[in-house]
Amino acid sequence: MAANRGFTSEDLWVERGNQRIYGKLYLPEGYDGSRRLPAIICAHYFSGSHRTSAVWARLMARAGYAAYAFDFCGGSPLSRSTGATTECTIFTHAADLSAIIDAFKKLDAVDPSSIFLLGQSQGGAVSAMAAAERGDDVAGLVLLYPAFVIHQSAVDRFGSPENVPETYLQFGQELGRDYALAALSYDFYEHVGAYTGPVIMFQGDADDMEPKEFSDRAASCYADLDYEIIPGAGHMFEGEDRAHVAARIAAFVAEHSRG
Numbered sequence: 001m002a003a004n005r006g007f008t009s010e011d012l013w014v015e016r017g018n019q020r021i022y023g024k025l026y027l028p029e030g031y032d033g034s035r036r037l038p039a040i041i042c043a044h045y046f047s048g049s050h051r052t053s054a055v056w057a058r059l060m061a062r063a064g065y066a067a068y069a070f071d072f073c074g075g076s077p078l079s080r081s082t083g084a085t086t087e088c089t090i091f092t093h094a095a096d097l098s099a100i101i102d103a104f105k106k107l108d109a110v111d112p113s114s115i116f117l118l119g120q121s122q123g124g125a126v127s128a129m130a131a132a133e134r135g136d137d138v139a140g141l142v143l144l145y146p147a148f149v150i151h152q153s154a155v156d157r158f159g160s161p162e163n164v165p166e167t168y169l170q171f172g173q174e175l176g177r178d179y180a181l182a183a184l185s186y187d188f189y190e191h192v193g194a195y196t197g198p199v200i201m202f203q204g205d206a207d208d209m210e211p212k213e214f215s216d217r218a219a220s221c222y223a224d225l226d227y228e229i230i231p232g233a234g235h236m237f238e239g240e241d242r243a244h245v246a247a248r249i250a251a252f253v254a255e256h257s258r259g
Contacts, residue, residue, distance in 0.1 A: 005029075007061035012068065016099035022080035023050050023070025023100075026061035027109060038114035038139070038257040039066040039104050040249075043097060043123030046147070047173045049078040056118055056144075056246070063250035066109050072096050072123075076173065086167055086176035090126055090150065090186060097130035101137050111259035118142035118249065121210060121235065125150055125188060128218075131195040140256040142249050143201040145235055148192075148214045154183035193221035200226045200252045202245050204233025226252070 012025040031037070040060045042053040050069040057067035071079035073096055074088030083092070097117065105112040116139055119127030124146030131138045157180075158164050164180040199222045203215040212229070219227045228248070233241050 005062075007058055009061075014070070014100050014103045016073070016096060019073045019082045019096075021070055021073060021096055021100065023068050024054060024057070025109075026054070026057045026067045026069070028061050028064050031109070033109065036111040036259065037064070037066040037109055038116065038253050038259070039068065039107075039110040040116045040118050040142070040253060041097065041100050041104065041127075042067060042069045043093075043117070043119035043127050044069070044072065044075065045121035045123055047076040047171060048120070048123070049076055050080075051078075053118075053120060053123065055242075056120070056249075059242075059246040060118075060250065060253070063246070063253075065250070065253060066107075068100065068104070070096075070100065072126075085174050087178070088175075089179045089182035090122075090129065091182050093122075093126040094129040094133065097126060098134055101130070101134055105137070111257065113258040114139045114253075114256075116140045116142060116253055116256075118144070119146060120144045122147045122150065128188065128192040128195070129186075131197070132192050133194075135195045135197060138195065138197060139258050140197060140252060141195060141199045142252065143199065143215075143218075144237065144245070145203055145207055145210045146201065146215065146218065147210050148188045148218050149210050150183050151187050152214075154180050158184065160184070189217060189221055192218065193223070196223045198224045198226075198252070198256045200228075200249065202228050202230055202237070202248075204230045204235065204237070204241075206232055207235045209235040
């Protein structure tokens with residue numbers, strides 16, 4: 001276990017059927033195992049990896065929580081998890097998250113009643129899907145510029161399933177037909193509101209990849225939502241914006257932990 005400025009980290013693999021999910025578990029530096037911690041599972045954006053979601057996992061570990069940054073199966077060419085990019089869909093990604101929830105409920109360091117999901121962009125949209133399916137097991141949902149635009153983007157690009165090729169490129173990453181079919185079939189606004197637990201959502205008003213209107217619309221889906229617009233922020237949070245959002249997330253976890 002490696003120590004590094006306020007947190008420790010170690011490799012942690014999770015099994016999902018015949019797939020293996022790679023990630024890093026982050027714990028507060030000095031954690032001695034004497035108590036179970038709230039946990040935040042951090043899902044990366046499209047074509048990202050555990051390295052991109054580790055930014056948030058490290059901040060959460062420094063705040064005193066367990067946190068996990070992982071690679072979606074087939075999530076990118078950089079993924080250490082099994083699976084090809086042409087095999088992944090939003091549904092396989094949601095299944096990855098569900099398997100991680102099950103694994104975390106058994107970890108000695110984790111309070112199984114206080115598992116939170118945090119997702120960036122596509123990882124946020126997929127976290128919303130998983131929360132809708134696993135509401136009793138999710139203490140809170142953190143959405144960072146969630147890509148609820150995925151469904152509409154597929155509709156705009158392909159129109160209907162018969163127009164989808166066997167493979168295609170999206171933002172330079174090769175995807176398979178099933179990715180588009182899943183995106184066409186799943187309208188987030190019809191499903192994500194099934195999660196009735198607490199949600200905190202952050203959206204930049206200068207985001208040109210996940211336009212603000214899609215998060216605005218999602219706000220009407222949730223019964224218990226804290227929604228903050230970050231002025232001038234694009235499709236990432238940096239510097240003071242990131243520090244502000246991290247502090248608010250840490251307070252959200254403290255408020256809604258069930259243990």
